[in-house]
Amino acid sequence: MKRALGTLFGVFFLLASVLSCVQSVVFDHAFYTDLYEKIDLPSSTGVSMEHLEEAIFMMTDYVEGKRDNLDGTVIWKGEERPTFNAKEQKHMVDVRTLWLNARTCMIVCWIGCIISLLFIFWLWRRDAFSVLLQGFLQALAVLLVVLAFFGLWALTDFTSFWTWFHTVFFAGNTDWLLNPAADFMIVICPEEMFSTMIGQCVLRLFMVIIPVPIVLAWLKKAAGRLSLTGGLSEKEKAEGEF
Numbered sequence: 001m002k003r004a005l006g007t008l009f010g011v012f013f014l015l016a017s018v019l020s021c022v023q024s025v026v027f028d029h030a031f032y033t034d035l036y037e038k039i040d041l042p043s044s045t046g047v048s049m050e051h052l053e054e055a056i057f058m059m060t061d062y063v064e065g066k067r068d069n070l071d072g073t074v075i076w077k078g079e080e081r082p083t084f085n086a087k088e089q090k091h092m093v094d095v096r097t098l099w100l101n102a103r104t105c106m107i108v109c110w111i112g113c114i115i116s117l118l119f120i121f122w123l124w125r126r127d128a129f130s131v132l133l134q135g136f137l138q139a140l141a142v143l144l145v146v147l148a149f150f151g152l153w154a155l156t157d158f159t160s161f162w163t164w165f166h167t168v169f170f171a172g173n174t175d176w177l178l179n180p181a182a183d184f185m186i187v188i189c190p191e192e193m194f195s196t197m198i199g200q201c202v203l204r205l206f207m208v209i210i211p212v213p214i215v216l217a218w219l220k221k222a223a224g225r226l227s228l229t230g231g232l233s234e235k236e237k238a239e240g241e242f
Helices: 002-026 029-039 041-045 049-064 086-123 128-156 158-169 184-188 191-209 211-241
Strands: 073-076 079-082
Touching: 002 086, 002 128, 002 191, 029 041, 029 049, 029 191, 041 049, 041 184, 049 073, 049 086, 049 184, 073 184, 086 128, 086 184, 128 158, 128 191, 128 211, 158 191, 191 211
Parallel strands: none
Antiparallel strands: 073 079
């Protein structure tokens, strides 16, 4: 039971961390502004930075649930037109549903992480840090294998990886297949954006998870010293009474 509950804690923590890192990157407006400036998107598309930002911020705010529509206009190819056409808006409904479900999963995982943590300390107070460390490392090993597989795939053939992602999570429709000549969403979402986004998510994830086993190992060692000191004190006390 120790091993199962410890691993469950690790799974909850890592899943919640993955989704939290995705949230921190995908809905960060500054990420898009910095990227557009870096790749000089206004020059390559002929669309002003103001309109590019308005469009991407509208899209991310809609997916996050901060607004209820995608109504707006943009100057593209010398004419004013709706920012997103019907097909693009339909696809974004699917993306919004996907993210809101993922956000619910993230919240459930954080709650599960806290509950499993409390149970571990309640059941095995002295061995709690050892249980947490072992469970976390087991879950982390699985995560690293998954990240290595998909990371290698994305690095060697990002288009293939990204196509697979859409066919899995948007199965049953082809609304995600957009036309660069007619769909403005392609303009504000170049392939460089997605590859950079994934890289940022992975970087932030490692910044979160790397300190965890180090801290747990230190706490395990500290708890062991305290237990030993407490045990010696009781022994000395008993000898003194004798």
